[in-house]
Amino acid sequence: MEQPLTLHWQSAERYYTAMLAPDLFGGWVLVTDSGGRDSRGGRVQxxxxxxxxxxxxxxxxxxxxxxxEGYTLCSSSFTEFERIDAHSPDLRAAESAALQRVFLDWDISLDDQAVLLGIGSTALDSFLDGRPLPDEPVLLLRAKHLLAIHKALRLRLGHVPLIREWLRYPxxxxxxxxxxxxxxxxLDDLSNLRGLVAQVSELAADCPGYRASQVTQTTTR
Known part of the structure; x- marks a missing residue:
């Protein structure tokens, strides 16, 4: 069963923690934290x-x-997630915040944000205020598709400018x-695009920005 896992290490002077956790984009993220045992500020990645x-x-x-490197593994633990409520206000608030970051990265207008979420102007105002997404099945499904698409684009394209170009390139x-x-x-269109992002091997090969970056890399070798 896929469960979050946390590992803790210590050396004579430093600590190191690594946590494998699910993110709101339909995948997993490795979060690491390291620093001095004397309470000096750590570094999170x-x-x-x-x-x-x-x-x-x-x-x-x-x-x-x-x-x-001389560290000792102090502890490891799984976090049980079976009882997390997908409809809880806290999770829906986290998804709302994540979607606002997605739309910022994608440079999406307010009108298009409302269309992507399938909501009206009143619900959009609540969304922009950071309130939890309404507990509506279609809206939550749209949110999951959008977060999953962004997750795949971040992994496969990486750079925000290239993601924005890909979204707008025929x-x-x-x-x-x-x-x-x-x-x-x-909603079916949104679901189909999610599948396309997962299946196309050369996701941005035909984007001008991608081709230009490849030429630059070739000429600098």
Whole structure:
């Protein structure tokens, strides 16, 4: 069963913690925290994982690395998530905040945000105020599709400018439509685009920005 896992290490002067946890984009993230045992400020890093097995492999590599560096593994623990309520206000508030970051990265207008979420102006005002998403099945499903799409784009494209370009570049697989145009359609359209993002191997190969970056890399070698 895929469960969050936390590992804690200590050396004579420092501590190190690694946590493999689910994120709000439909995947897993490895969060690490390190610092001095004398209460000096630590350093927190987040690294998205393609899936749970890759996260476990990253933790195994960390265990090997920390042991070679003289750290002692102090504890490890699984967190049971079976009882988390997907409809709880806290989780819906977290999803609301995550979606606002997504729309900022994608440079989505307010009108299009309302269409993507399938909500009216009053609900959009509540969303922009940071309130929990309404406990409505269709809206929550739209949110999960949007978060999953963003997760895949971050993993496969990485850079925000390239993600924005990909969203607005006509695709052969979409009969000349842009991914953003498709997402602004029906719930089925949104679901189908999520599948496309997961299946297309060369996601941005035909985007001008991607081709330019490849040329730059080639000429600088």
């Amino acid at each position: 987040r690294k998205p994982m393609p899936d749970y097995p890759h996260g476990l492999d990253a933790l195994r590599q960390l265990r090997h690395r920390r042991r070679r 695709r052969v697989e979409l009969n000349g439509r842009t991914p953003l145009d498709v997402m602004l359609g029906t």
